[in-house]
Amino acid sequence: xxxxxxxxxxxxxxxxxxxxRGMDFATFDLHFTYLRTKIVDKLGLSYCSTQELNGLIxxxxxxxxxxxxxxxxxxxxELEFHYRDVLECIQSLxxxxxxxxxxxxxxx
Numbered sequence: 330x331x332x333x334x335x336x337x338x339x340x341x342x343x344x345x346x347x348x349x350r351g352m353d354f355a356t357f358d359l360h361f362t363y364l365r366t367k368i369v370d371k372l373g374l375s376y377c378s379t380q381e382l383n384g385l386i387x388x389x390x391x392x393x394x395x396x397x398x399x400x401x402x403x404x405x406x407e408l409e410f411h412y413r414d415v416l417e418c419i420q421s422l423x424x425x426x427x428x429x430x431x432x433x434x435x436x437x
Contacts, residue, residue, distance in 0.1 A: 394418055 369377050376382045394417035399410045422428055 393421055 366377075376385055394413045396411050396413055399412070401408050401410060423432070
């Protein structure tokens with residue numbers, strides 16, 4: 330069982346944290362860090378912190394097409410038009426497996 334003894338050392342049966350029962354914060358932090366490491370190891374995650382997860386999201390996920398901006402002069406007034414490339418949007422939608430159940434390829 331994952332970290333049962335460690336968890337019982339951190340949280341008592343009445344739900345109070347150990348540092349409120351006299352355990353110093355450094356010891357509490359050490360137990361908590363150990364437990365977190367065991368959970369990450371058991372789950373087989375490729376990251377250990379939210380910073381590492383955000384780094385993976387920023388560098389390895391393709392994301393959506395970026396917006397582009399064009400300033401057009403219409404009768405002497407400058408207007409900003411924000412848009413995305415339609416072909417890039419279609420490629421993004423068709424390439425995203427989370428939309429697979431929503432795609433319809435034949436008339437209903």
